[in-house]
Amino acid sequence: MTPSHARLASHADFRRVARSRLPASIFDYFDGGAGDEITLHANEAAFAAVHLPQRVMVDVSTTTTASDLVGDPAAMPLALAPVGFGGLLCRRGEVQAARAADRAKVPFCLSANSICSIEETARVARRPWWFQLYMMRDRDVVADLLRRAWDSGSRTLVFTVDLATPGIRRRDIRNELFRGTTPAKLASYICHPRWLVDVGLRGMPHTFGNLAPYVEARSLAGFGGWLLRQFDAAVTWPDIAWLRGQWRGRLVIKGILDSRDAAMALDAGADAIVVSNHGGRQLDSVAPTAVALPAIARAVDGRAPLLVDGGVRSGHDVLKALLLGADGVLIGRAWAYAAAAGGEAAIVAMLARFQTELRTAMALAGLPNVDAIRAMRRPPFDSGVMACDKSSIDI
Ligand SMILES: Cc1cc2nc3c(=O)[nH]c(=O)nc-3n(C[C@H](O)[C@H](O)[C@H](O)COP(=O)(O)O)c2cc1C
16 A cells, blocks of 8 residues: 555545546546436435444454355455446556456456456456446347457356436536537646546547447547447346356346346346446436345345445445345445546555455454354344435444
């Protein structure tokens, strides 16, 4: 940990540095949510409203955060969520994130919409890594991406289902994100010369490395247009059978917020589920994930591993998620801000912060390992949690 990262003690600290380092439209792309950003903020608020148990006189001298995450061993029950265009955060951002995840011994999930290709990322990965995909209209592209991920060593596919159509993200509209270089953007790039040279020019984000074999476009505007045309709004559960035929590894369905959909995902053959509202970037005003999680955990009832993301900002939030019924969490913006703040080293520092916080919270809650957390969940998990008008939630 370099001295500058050592002083970044919280999610807010990393976010502040990320904001200062990135051009405004790039920061807004990562930071923003859909609509009025109600769900974006509610995700964080819902975790903040959960009360942890304080238990004393328990032997916590050997507290460990070690866990199993969808079949992969991990130093803690956490993985880096797929974040599109991670190569805009720092030079070759996805590669730096994959290296950091390896060093912290947690899985990295590569978004199909990445600047670094599957092959470039796989070359640095020393541990199991996951690959995320949306259904695209061009099924040949989907099949080819799956083949490339498998040939490159990924054995866990995260298939995202909450993006039938992209959410309405007002910050991106105001910033004309997909309109090429505007005077306002140019001015903000020039005000961030370090980013401009190191990432914008040397990092070559305009090549859209992973999807380059399928796209003619060489500009953000052209690429954005292609991507928008590729999202397939006609996908339904039977399409999972086709996907299953293309993928021999584990299948994780990401983007579930309703118990009925969780049951259908299991029926369709999901090996695991991620409770997610896409970090508040899709349908604004849907429930925060910490509120939706307990009912889904009850519906799944241990039949498959259950992960959750959205608003996880600290090790305390990881413990809360586990107590609410999850087996692990994904973090999105937390690693994105760290990547912008200082690349691989800062992501390692951020993950060390999460692990220290989780270990400390577990010890002070009298829960020396993940099995003890699972045993402590008191069914029904949702006692009090679904009552959104409560100012706080006790587990
Ligand atoms: C800038 C950005 C890009 C994202 N891109 C993807 C993506 O390509 N695929 C995907 O499944 N989810 C994507 N997500 C959603 C994340 O995987 C995750 O669900 C979300 O960030 C969790 O919320 P959090 O940021 O509050 O941790 C993205 C999120 C952000 C913030």
